[in-house]
Amino acid sequence: MKSSFISIMGRPSAGKSTLLNKICGEKISIIAPTPQTTRNKIRGILSEERGQLIFIDTPGFHLSGKKLNLHLKDVSISSLDESDLFVYVIDTTRAIGTEEKELLSIFTSLQDKTVVALNKCDISGTKAGSYKHTLKEILPGCSTVEISALEGTGIQELKNVLFSMAQEGEQMYPDDFYTDQLPEFRISEIIREKAINSVKEEIPHSIYVEVADLEISEDGEKGWIRAFILVERETQKGIIVGKGGTGIRDIRKAAQKELNHIFPYKVYLDLRVKVNHKWRKKDHILKKIIF
Ligand SMILES: Nc1nc2c(ncn2[C@@H]2O[C@H](COP(=O)(O)OP(=O)(O)OP(=O)(O)O)[C@@H](O)[C@H]2O)c(=O)[nH]1
Numbered sequence: 001m002k003s004s005f006i007s008i009m010g011r012p013s014a015g016k017s018t019l020l021n022k023i024c025g026e027k028i029s030i031i032a033p034t035p036q037t038t039r040n041k042i043r044g045i046l047s048e049e050r051g052q053l054i055f056i057d058t059p060g061f062h063l064s065g066k067k068l069n070l071h072l073k074d075v076s077i078s079s080l081d082e083s084d085l086f087v088y089v090i091d092t093t094r095a096i097g098t099e100e101k102e103l104l105s106i107f108t109s110l111q112d113k114t115v116v117a118l119n120k121c122d123i124s125g126t127k128a129g130s131y132k133h134t135l136k137e138i139l140p141g142c143s144t145v146e147i148s149a150l151e152g153t154g155i156q157e158l159k160n161v162l163f164s165m166a167q168e169g170e171q172m173y174p175d176d177f178y179t180d181q182l183p184e185f186r187i188s189e190i191i192r193e194k195a196i197n198s199v200k201e202e203i204p205h206s207i208y209v210e211v212a213d214l215e216i217s218e219d220g221e222k223g224w225i226r227a228f229i230l231v232e233r234e235t236q237k238g239i240i241v242g243k244g245g246t247g248i249r250d251i252r253k254a255a256q257k258e259l260n261h262i263f264p265y266k267v268y269l270d271l272r273v274k275v276n277h278k279w280r281k282k283d284h285i286l287k288k289i290i291f
């Protein structure tokens with residue numbers, strides 16, 4: 001049996017979380033068009049007859065001096081020591097830039113453990129050709145697969161390459177286990193996804209979610225969740241709440257619908273918005289939400 005830990009790394013918005021979900025065939029990690037969506041290491045488990053691959057989705061590798069971004073970079077870098085193999089995801093619609101150069105240099109010493117996934121190949125006019133040329137020069141020892149994480153192209157080939165590279169080992173999780181996220185964390189992520197996708201510009205970065213209560217009825221049929229969306233300013237609260245409360249109503253509905261798919265009990269979600277001024281500068285908050 002094959003068994004390996006595989007980190008999915010790359011720049012913000014490269015499509016890492018979309019890829020994790022596509023590989024595992026489940027919605028595990030949240031997705032948004034804005035960068036810096038993933039803030040933690042999120043495990044997704046793929047079990048097949050040939051073995052089990054444990055994927056670790058990571059925050060986008062981003063060079064910035066801001067406190068939140070430094071925490072995210074630490075999380076991303078820490079996965080380098082915790083993995084047997086790597087999928088290095090490149091967004092082929094974007095030019096190379098400083099962050100990609102840094103990533104290319106990180107993976108030069110990990111070539112025998114790394115597969116490069118040239119992502120977004122469903123889009124026409126990408127820079128995939130130019131990346132292939134660069135990869136031949138800088139990472140000649142890496143396998144390269146062209147994929148569309150969105151549409152699923154190349155995913156089977158990527159899985160095959162990873163299984164062929166994976167080591168022999170014991171199965172780590174039961175067959176039907178596809179993530180090890182705790183319910184409270186999963187709930188907060190789903191709410192955050194719906195909230196992020198309802199706003200623009202700086203606001204997605206100013207959001208975090210706290211689950212205050214999760215109570216399940218004795219017969220396991222009903223689950224009451226009380227949660228808060230936290231933002232940095234009153235004006236942002238107003239935008240999330242929306243005219244006549246329509247914004248928060250839509251977020252609540254979308255989150256509740258998805259939670260009902262995931263959990264075996266009927267979910268009753270009570271969702272409110274609060275302000276925690278400049279939380280992105282507060283170490284104790286960053287420590288609580290980024291780990
Ligand atoms: N067209 C196209 N869009 C994609 C593809 N993969 C991801 N996307 C889009 O790219 C955006 C970012 O996707 P994510 O999966 O959240 O990217 P990420 O790398 O996890 O981003 P961070 O967590 O912020 O680092 C979303 O709007 C996705 O729908 C792809 O193969 N093709």
Ligand SMILES: [Mg+2]
Binds near residue numbers: 016030057
């Ligand atoms: Mg992500």
